[in-house]
Amino acid sequence: MADNALGRFVRARREATTPPDTAAQRRRTPGLRRGELADRAGISVEYLTRLERGTDRSPSGQVLASLADALALTTHERVHLYRLIKADSTCAPPGPPQLRPTVLMTLEALEPNAACVLSPAGDVLACTERFREISGLDDEPNLVRFAFSQDAKAHYPDWDQIANDRAAALRAAADLGDHAAAALAFELSITAGTAFTDRYNSAASLPPTTGTERWGPHLLVFETLHLAGEAEHRLMAYFSQH
Template sequence: MADNALGRFLRARREATTPPTTERRRTPGLRRGELADRAGISVEYLTRLERGTDRSPSGQVLSALADALTMTADERVHLYRLIKADTNCAPPPPPPLRPTVQAMLDALEPTAAAVLSPAGDVLACTGGFREISGLDDEQNLVRFAFSPQGKAHHPDWEQIADDRAASLRAAADLGDHSAAVLAFELSITAGAAFTDRYGSAASLPPATGTERWGSHLLAFETLYLSGDGEHRLMVYFSQH
């Protein structure tokens, strides 16, 4: 990370944050001790982060700092990008779909169906899925669920958020690198809305059930595909 960009960003946000008292101060914003107390970390550790001598904070620490500094959603994303720029955390590309899997999707049109990676990446989908999913340019169901657009799209968002976090936790616990990277990202960008669910996930997400997407009530079935990628086919049927 060039010129300690993470440390400079944290210090700038600390100095721009309104202190808890109106007393006259020599320096603007929060003192290091005040921010450390808010975030539940030591002053020494915060000092190392700001000075750039520690550039590998955990997602939990970054989320706590983002909460303590009342960062906006855009600032949380920027914070994650600063970490990403300093690490090689990009997951490997998923293996390509077999032609027969793509042919199965083509045959399912216009039914809403998608092939997902363990981390929730949409690897391929039908036009029917794209029409109702609300994803637009987003290509991951878990990331979408914890975005403002996803929260607005799903009337039963609490259920969706619980299930998506549980799905990601299951994949990460089984060693899926992409799932672990996404969990780290969402711990910063989505904060407690994600981390509370991810940390308390105690069961696997349902393989069948119903979900509301926009105005659509959908029944879904999950079919696990053979092969090394551990892909799954999700098929959604409208309920009338």
């Protein structure tokens, strides 16, 4: 990571965090001591020192989530923390996969209903116009990330159900070795915290392949069609219930 951006950010936030005993004693240095932050985050002082100095630049998602909680980071700051880790990667992300013409023709045939093709990690690879209109995603291309965003609870009246199902789907994909799903789980463990990790870690069943979901005022019944091929894409079709 260029210039130890993660370590500098963690140290700056530690020094800007008011210690609980400020009124009881004067300190030569501002903010929390390393030992105090380490205790809050459940890590060793030695490990925190390595993170701040940049000698360890690969902390786990659990460690970063614990630090984010201990430093009372906002949602935007959690996203920034994740981006500092992501910036350390020198690998260019792969381009979007090419879908077979017959898959795109199937989507076209499903108009005017909401339908989309998803990657195992929940990326929307293609969708109908109706899906764009009612999904609430706007510029967010991933169903799981959107489910744990700030806008999700307002969009999903049954948010708990949606969040459980999206986390279970991501867990199933990650357990089967999908690297994008594992990377997204790492990201959400930091940016969404326990709202995501509690559901992800406790997922004990596969997500439903059919059922109902409410998106805003729309009550939808859905079906999942697993597409042929090694990419394990799935087509989700949503139909309005009256």
